[in-house]
Amino acid sequence: MRVEPSEAHVAAHHHDAPTEEATAVEHVFDLRGVGVHYGDFTALQDVSMGLPRNQITALIGPSGCGKSTLLRCLNRMNDLVGSARVTGEVIYNGENIYDADIDPVEVRRRIGMVFQKPNPFPKSIYDNVAFGPRLNGQRKGLDDTVEQALRGAALWDEVKDKLGDSGLALSGGQQQRLCIARAIATEPDVILMDEPCSALDPIATLKIEDLMRELRESYTIVVVTHNMQQAARVSDRTAFFTVNIDDHVGMRTGALVEYDDTEKIFTQASDERTEAYITGRFG
Numbered sequence: 666m667r668v669e670p671s672e673a674h675v676a677a678h679h680h681d682a683p684t685e686e687a688t689a690v691e692h693v694f695d696l697r698g699v700g701v702h703y704g705d706f707t708a709l710q711d712v713s714m715g716l717p718r719n720q721i722t723a724l725i726g727p728s729g730c731g732k733s734t735l736l737r738c739l740n741r742m743n744d745l746v747g748s749a750r751v752t753g754e755v756i757y758n759g760e761n762i763y764d765a766d767i768d769p770v771e772v773r774r775r776i777g778m779v780f781q782k783p784n785p786f787p788k789s790i791y792d793n794v795a796f797g798p799r800l801n802g803q804r805k806g807l808d809d810t811v812e813q814a815l816r817g818a819a820l821w822d823e824v825k826d827k828l829g830d831s832g833l834a835l836s837g838g839q840q841q842r843l844c845i846a847r848a849i850a851t852e853p854d855v856i857l858m859d860e861p862c863s864a865l866d867p868i869a870t871l872k873i874e875d876l877m878r879e880l881r882e883s884y885t886i887v888v889v890t891h892n893m894q895q896a897a898r899v900s901d902r903t904a905f906f907t908v909n910i911d912d913h914v915g916m917r918t919g920a921l922v923e924y925d926d927t928e929k930i931f932t933q934a935s936d937e938r939t940e941a942y943i944t945g946r947f948g
């Protein structure tokens with residue numbers, strides 16, 4: 666990438682006094698008229714939104730409205746789906762990540778992902794976390810990198826004496842924190858999480874939510890969740906999506922209904938569809 670996020674970050678905050686410019690919200694991502702198509706099928710249409718840096722943005726909405734599709738579009742994971750095509754612009758730190766000269770591997774290094782089902786590699790805890798840094802060519806200081814990532818994911822104390830054990834031998838909640846450690850080990854800019862707690866019990870869920878709030882200090886987080894309490898508890902901004910059904914051709918297309926401060930969405934949504942969904946009155 667031509668623009669180093671760290672430099673952009675420094676530049677944006679290089680003001681001594683809080684001027685209007687300095688207090689303006691800085692967007693890591695600006696989506697402009699984004700659509701995602703699988704072959705002839707349009708899964709998501711005309712999404713425009715800015716994702717603020719160092720905040721947690723929640724994507725909510727009924728099954729099939731395109732939340733995972735949109736998330737994958739933010740780090741070019743859709744490239745790995747043969748039929749997928751993205752239209753519009755996904756501006757990340759000032760550049761469209763779908764421009765021809767952008768390296769998708771570099772995009773995925775900057776924008777990490779944590780999936781619904783914890784998916785540690787069948788390797789040791791240590792090797793799981795060291796995987797990304799090694800791939801990036803890091804040879805020195807790996808012990809330190811692994812420790813920092815595990816500390817960052819609030820897992821260090823639980824695993825520091827068994828780093829050689831298999832990652833698969835951990836509990837579900839620990840495995841998910843291991844996956845978060847693996848994601849932050851490469852020092853990404855953004856972490857995308859697709860229903861990261863749906864396989865976890867309430868205690869492990871709260872642990873991940875606490876962790877997300879800590880991670881927000883250093884990263885921008887975009888999280889898909891079906892858990893309304895979770896969206897309300899953890900996120901700063903919430904985007905509600907719905908599925909529009911075209912009766913003539915039976916096409917089901919996802920669309921952004923409303924995007925605002927989480928508090929506003931949950932207390933005085935502008936659109937009645939949003940309110941119906943968050944209060945559980947949605948069919």
Ligand SMILES: Nc1ncnc2c1ncn2[C@@H]1O[C@H](COP(=O)(O)OP(=O)(O)OP(=O)(O)O)[C@@H](O)[C@H]1O
Nearest residue numbers: 703708727728729730731732733734735746748917
């Ligand atoms: N690889 C694919 N090929 C074809 N269609 C797909 C593919 N992935 C998703 N879709 C379709 O795109 C639409 C959006 O799917 P997506 O998985 O993004 O929804 P979602 O909001 O994440 O749903 P859920 O809440 O159930 O996870 C759906 O109609 C789905 O069938």
Ligand SMILES: [Mg+2]
Nearest residue numbers: 732733734859
């Ligand atoms: Mg999904």
